[in-house]
Amino acid sequence: MPMNLKTIRHYHAAYSQLDQKLFDRKIKLAVLTSYTSDFILPLLEVDLMQSEIRAELYKPHFNQFRQEMLNDGSGLYAAQPDITIVGFNIEDVFPIFESDPSDIAQEVLGLCESMIRSYRQFAAAKSQLFIQNWIAPIHCYDPLVRTEFSIARLIERLNRELSALAGKTPGVHVLDYARVAQQCGLERWTDPRTYYTARIPVAQEHWIALSQFYAAYIRAALGMDLKCIVLDLDNTLWGGVLGEDGIEGIRLGESYPGLPFRRFQQYLLGLYEHGYILAICSKNNEEDVFQVLRTHPSMALREKHFAAVKANWREKAQNIQEISGEINISIDHMLFVDDNPVEIEKVKLALPGITCLQIESPPLNFVRQFQELRCFGKLHLTSEDRSRGRQYFDDRQRREFKQTAGSVEDFYQSLRQRMVVYPNYQEHVSRIAQLSQRTNQFNMTTIRLTESDVVSMMGDPAYLLLTADLSDRFGDSGTIAFIQIRRSKEVWNIENFLMSCRVLGRTVEETLINYIFNRAAADGVFSVEAAYLPTKKNAPFARFYLSNGFEPAGENQYLKRVAEHKAAVSFIEIIEHEMRLENVG
Amino acid sequence: MLDKIRQIIADITQNDIAHVTRDSNSGNLSGWDSVAQINIIVSIEQEFGVTFTAEEMHTLNSVEKIVSALSAAPAPR
Numbered sequence: 184m185p186m187n188l189k190t191i192r193h194y195h196a197a198y199s200q201l202d203q204k205l206f207d208r209k210i211k212l213a214v215l216t217s218y219t220s221d222f223i224l225p226l227l228e229v230d231l232m233q234s235e236i237r238a239e240l241y242k243p244h245f246n247q248f249r250q251e252m253l254n255d256g257s258g259l260y261a262a263q264p265d266i267t268i269v270g271f272n273i274e275d276v277f278p279i280f281e282s283d284p285s286d287i288a289q290e291v292l293g294l295c296e297s298m299i300r301s302y303r304q305f306a307a308a309k310s311q312l313f314i315q316n317w318i319a320p321i322h323c324y325d326p327l328v329r330t331e332f333s334i335a336r337l338i339e340r341l342n343r344e345l346s347a348l349a350g351k352t353p354g355v356h357v358l359d360y361a362r363v364a365q366q367c368g369l370e371r372w373t374d375p376r377t378y379y380t381a382r383i384p385v386a387q388e389h390w391i392a393l394s395q396f397y398a399a400y401i402r403a404a405l406g407m408d409l410k411c412i413v414l415d416l417d418n419t420l421w422g423g424v425l426g427e428d429g430i431e432g433i434r435l436g437e438s439y440p441g442l443p444f445r446r447f448q449q450y451l452l453g454l455y456e457h458g459y460i461l462a463i464c465s466k467n468n469e470e471d472v473f474q475v476l477r478t479h480p481s482m483a484l485r486e487k488h489f490a491a492v493k494a495n496w497r498e499k500a501q502n503i504q505e506i507s508g509e510i511n512i513s514i515d516h517m518l519f520v521d522d523n524p525v526e527i528e529k530v531k532l533a534l535p536g537i538t539c540l541q542i543e544s545p546p547l548n549f550v551r552q553f554q555e556l557r558c559f560g561k562l563h564l565t566s567e568d569r570s571r572g573r574q575y576f577d578d579r580q581r582r583e584f585k586q587t588a589g590s591v592e593d594f595y596q597s598l599r600q601r602m603v604v605y606p607n608y609q610e611h612v613s614r615i616a617q618l619s620q621r622t623n624q625f626n627m628t629t630i631r632l633t634e635s636d637v638v639s640m641m642g643d644p645a646y647l648l649l650t651a652d653l654s655d656r657f658g659d660s661g662t663i664a665f666i667q668i669r670r671s672k673e674v675w676n677i678e679n680f681l682m683s684c685r686v687l688g689r690t691v692e693e694t695l696i697n698y699i700f701n702r703a704a705a706d707g708v709f710s711v712e713a714a715y716l717p718t719k720k721n722a723p724f725a726r727f728y729l730s731n732g733f734e735p736a737g738e739n740q741y742l743k744r745v746a747e748h749k750a751a752v753s754f755i756e757i758i759e760h761e762m763r764l765e766n767v768g
Numbered sequence: 769m770l771d772k773i774r775q776i777i778a779d780i781t782q783n784d785i786a787h788v789t790r791d792s793n794s795g796n797l798s799g800w801d802s803v804a805q806i807n808i809i810v811s812i813e814q815e816f817g818v819t820f821t822a823e824e825m826h827t828l829n830s831v832e833k834i835v836s837a838l839s840a841a842p843a844p845r
Contacts, residue, residue, distance in 0.1 A: 192811040196779040221803040376822035377806060387810035 188233075191390060194226045201228060206237035208405065213241040213264035215248035217271035218382045226394035234402055245382065246275065252298040260305045266404055267306070268358060268397065269298065270315035272384060273338070280323070284337040292344055299348065299355050308635040311404045313358040314349060316342040318365075321373045353612065353634030356404070356562050363396040364389075395557060403560035406620035406631070409538060411490070411512045412454065413503055415521040416465035416472065419542060420448055420484065425471050436481040443546040448483035450550045455488050457561050458568025460510065460575050462491040464502045464519070469494040490575030499526055500533030509582065510575060511684030513623065513720070518558060565613050567661050577658035578685055584657070595690065595754035598655040602691070604698055605760040611650045612637045614662045618681060623720035625692075626681040627713070627727065630667070645670055651695060653686055653755075660686060664695060675703050677713035680727075693751035696731050700748040710744045712736065769816075773834055776815060780807045793830030805829055812838070 188194055214220050214227075224240060231238045241262040243251050248269055251259040259267065273279050276294075277287050295314055302312045319325060323334040330336065342361055349355045364372045367389045374386035385393055402408070417424045421444045422434025434441040435448075455461055461484065465472065472494040476486040486492070490510045493502035499521070507514050515536045521527050527541045540556060542549050561568070581598070588594035605611060612634050619632040632640075640646040649666040652659070663686045667679040677699070682692060703711055713728050715721075716739055732748065733741035770790065777792065778785040781799030794800040800808070809825045812818070812834060818841045820828065828834050 190811065190814055191807055192776050192779045192815070195782070195807065199782050219803075222806065376820075376825055377810075380822045380826060381802075381806055383806065387806075387814075 188229065188391070191226070191387065194229045194391070194394075197229045197232070198225050201232055201237070204232065204237075206232075207235045209237045209239065210265040210401070210405070211241065211263060212238040212401070213251075213259055213262060213267040215243065215251055215259065215267065215269045217246045217248060217275035218384050219245055220270075222377075222383050222385070222387075223390055223394055223397070226390055227397050230394050230398035231401060234398065234407065236401070236405070238401075249276075249294070249298075253301050255301075255305050263307060264310055266311050266313070266401055267302065268313045268315065268400075270358070270360065272320065273317055273341075274320045279320075279334060279337075284332060284334065288337060288341055288344075291341055292348065295345060295348055299352050302355070303352060303635065308639050309354070309631075309633040311354045311356065311633065313356050313400060313404075314345060315358045315360040316345050318361050318369065318372065321375070321378070350563075353616075353638060356400070358397070358400055363393055367392050399557040399560045400562075402557075403562045408516075408560060409459070409518050409558045410516040410621070411460040411462060411506075411510065411518070412451065413462045413464045413506060413517055413519045414451070415523070415526070416463060416467060416475075416494070418522040418544065418546075419520060420444060421475075422546065425467055425475065430471070430475055430479060433475070433479075435479065440546075441481065443549065445481055445483060447546065447549040447553075450553065452483050452488070454559055455484075455572045456569070457559075457564060458571040459559060460490045460512065460572065461488050462493070462506050462510070463489050464493045464499050464506065466496055466499075467494040487576050488572060490572070490579060498529070498533070500530050503530065503534060503537070510578065511624065511687065518556070563613065565617055567614055567617065570659070570661055573658065574660050574685070577660070580657050581655075592754075598657075598689070598754070600653060600655045600689065600755040601758065602654075602694060602755045603652045603758045603760055604695075605650045605652070607641050607646075607648050608650055608760060609641060611662060612641070615648065615650060615665050618662070618665050618683070619679075622681045622683065623718070624684050625687065625724055626679070626718075626721050627677070627724070628679045628716045629718050629721065630679050640667070647675075649695075649699075651691070653689075653691060664691060666695065666699065668699070670706075670708075672707075673709040675699070675708050675711045677711065680713070690751075690753050690755060692727070693731070694753040694755045694757060697748075697750045697753060698757060700743075700745055700750075703745050704748075708745055710742055711748075713741045713743075715739055715741065769838060770831075770835060772815060773812065773831060773838075776811045777808055777831065780804050780811060788831070790831050790835075793832070800829070802826075808834075816841075 188197060214224060220242060224242065228238055241259065241264055243258060248271060251257045252269065273291055277290055279287050317338050319335040319338045325335045326333055346357050349357045371386055372389060373384055377383040414420060422440055423432060425433055435444045437445065451461060472492065473486065476482060491506040493506060503519060507517065514534050518538045518540060519530050520540045520542060522542050522544060524541055527539045530537060531539055538558060540552065542552055585594050588597060615637045616632050616634040619630065640648060647668040647670055650662050651664040652661060653663045654660060664682040666677060669676045669678050699711065713733060715725065715728060717725060728741035733743040736742035774785055774788040778788045781797060781804050783797065783799060788797065794805060806825065809820060809828060813820065816838060818838065824837060828837050
């Protein structure tokens with residue numbers, strides 16, 4: 184429910200609603216700081232409530248963070264947090280002004296390292312840790328040219344090293360406090376009145392910004408990012424109306440009034456490069472639109488950047504629904520961007536669950552409006568993210584090819600598909616975690632895994648984790664399936680089977696079932712069991728195991744004897760990645 | 769002015785506005801603790817466009833004191 188949350192008072196008024204609301208998601212959130220955090224926590228709870236997240240807070244008295252983090256028996260670990268945020272001012276903990284900066288750097292990083300180690304040891308594997316980076320204290324002398332003795336230089340260095348440190352451990356991230364302070368304005372970040380009298384390091388005018396920043400990190404950690412941006416064209420990607428002004432008349436270029444549109448496209452290109460999918464939904468003639476996409480000299484976005492292009496005169500809601508079907512991204516994970524409030528209202532009404540952004544003319548603030556949404560908060564970038572846009576474009580070509588192919592078999596044959604299966608492949612750890620977080624439809628049990636979950640399973644000889652890469656004549660689809668199998672001598676249990684919906688209808692799932700049974704047979708296994716746990720999203724695949732020859736075996740369980748498996752028809756050449764990694768495990 | 773102050777205090781201390789009177793203070797109103805004190809003062813500053821001193825942030829702990837501080841404060845620039 185949208186609320187008017189412009190001031191701290193509004194937040195506190197909204198706070199009382201927390202107990203009257205039902206929430207989809209509940210998390211346990213620990214906040215450990217070297218300073219007072221009471222000023223920010225109620226705001227954060229309200230911001231999370233806006234995202235349908237109820238946070239149960241654990242917050243020890245200030246400056247207890249070291250003991251809490253380092254001791255196995257601390258209240259922190261007893262509270263079993265899903266997410267922990269640690270924020271400390273260096274000057275609260277170390278004699279930064281009275282020591283050699285390089286000694287302090289060692290101590291600070293050493294502390295961070297031990298906190299990370301303890302956390303990974305004592306907290307649940309799927310629990311995530313954020314460590315806040317730092318800004319120079321307000322009372323540090325900052326020469327015009329920073330020297331090796333200046334504390335500001337020390338902070339710069341520590342921030343770089345903290346990023347490197349966090350990047351090394353799954354489930355540990357930097358919370359970029361320095362950035363939010365910079366964005367708000369370092370000059371007025373701290374109010375000496377509240378800092379010196381109440382140990383509140385942030386001026387009240389920035390509390391809301393900081394709270395929203397925290398909330399964005401938490402949403403990202405919970406995998407709540409949006410995935411796809413559906414864009415209008417006229418007065419959105421360029422100024423003017425293509426149908427009236429023509430390709431020469433639209434505003435787009437290196438000078439005003441075309442410049443803000445070009446810059447907005449460049450901003451979107453940045454999102455594309457980070458794995459977010461772009462699509463077009465516009466009331467226009469398709470031919471004209473492709474002409475602009477292909478030939479306009481100032482377009483930063485080109486045909487290849489779009490997973491779907493709907494330029495026609497139908498209702499936008501219908502087009503968006505079709506896009507959702509074609510690219511297999513649910514409406515809940517889409518952002519619709521349009522300048523026309525009527526279109527926005529119609530889409531909202533027809534497609535509940537979609538996120539909408541009405542960009543407001545003049546176009547100068549498009550980028551800021553987008554940033555303020557905070558719906559695209561990537562915590563780390565995988566190689567899949569980098570190639571995702573290209574893969575969706577390949578899929579578009581495949582769809583067009585399918586329409587020209589004769590029979591379905593012809594189509595499969597002519598695709599020349601090739602699959603590589605990887606058993607317990609360590610380089611796929613982050614991709615597995617990402618797939619398990621992002622896949623909602625073809626996901627048999629919807630067990631969400633973090634990177635640390637995956638690592639610990641790979642270290643357990645009972646587990647066989649399979650990943651599969653798919654490629655064909657149109658390109659490489661990357662890692663598209665993940666299967667989690669728990670093995671005993673006689674029985675294998677498929678605890679989860681998930682697949683990217685982009686490759687549905689290409690016999691991938693049948694090929695993988697064949698592969699599992701071949702392997703199971705080679706290991707002398709008697710039967711394979713499998714679980715299906717229904718959710719709102721995976722209902723279309725409720726009969727997946729039945730249609731692959733499994734029989735019901737108790738609630739949500741299926742079973743098939745290895746001897747009874749008959750290989751299903753597959754149009755995919757399968758290659759097994761080298762096995763050596765599995766045996767090291 | 770008084771009603772606006774009462775509303776701010778009610779919002780922050782999670783009380784019904786009817787419970788916040790001219791005689792309310794940090795000693796007799798539930799929820800008016802040291803954290804609420806800071807929140808009340810920064811909200812008053814925001815709403816009325818005034819700035820208090822560090823001392824005032826902690827000593828203006830009753831409706832009465834806030835009203836008189838605001839009456840004495842120079843008009844916002």
